[in-house]
Amino acid sequence: MKKISVFLFLVVSIVASACAVVITDTKAPPGQVKKQTGSKSAKEYAPGQKKKG
Numbered sequence: 001m002k003k004i005s006v007f008l009f010l011v012v013s014i015v016a017s018a019c020a021v022v023i024t025d026t027k028a029p030p031g032q033v034k035k036q037t038g039s040k041s042a043k044e045y046a047p048g049q050k051k052k053g
Contacts, residue, residue, distance in 0.1 A: 030042035039045075 028036075030045035033045040034040075034042035
């Protein structure tokens with residue numbers, strides 16, 4: 001029983017650590033959203049830089 005609970009704990013820990021949550025708040029400055037997402041450019045997060053059409 002102890003081996004099963006240890007194995008279950010390890011599986012749950014691995015699955016939980018694999019989930020990455022990235023919060024992209026639209027009220028945050030474009031540079032901060034860029035840092036959170038790991039993007040190289042903040043252009044796509046800046047409202048004035050979006051292409052119309």
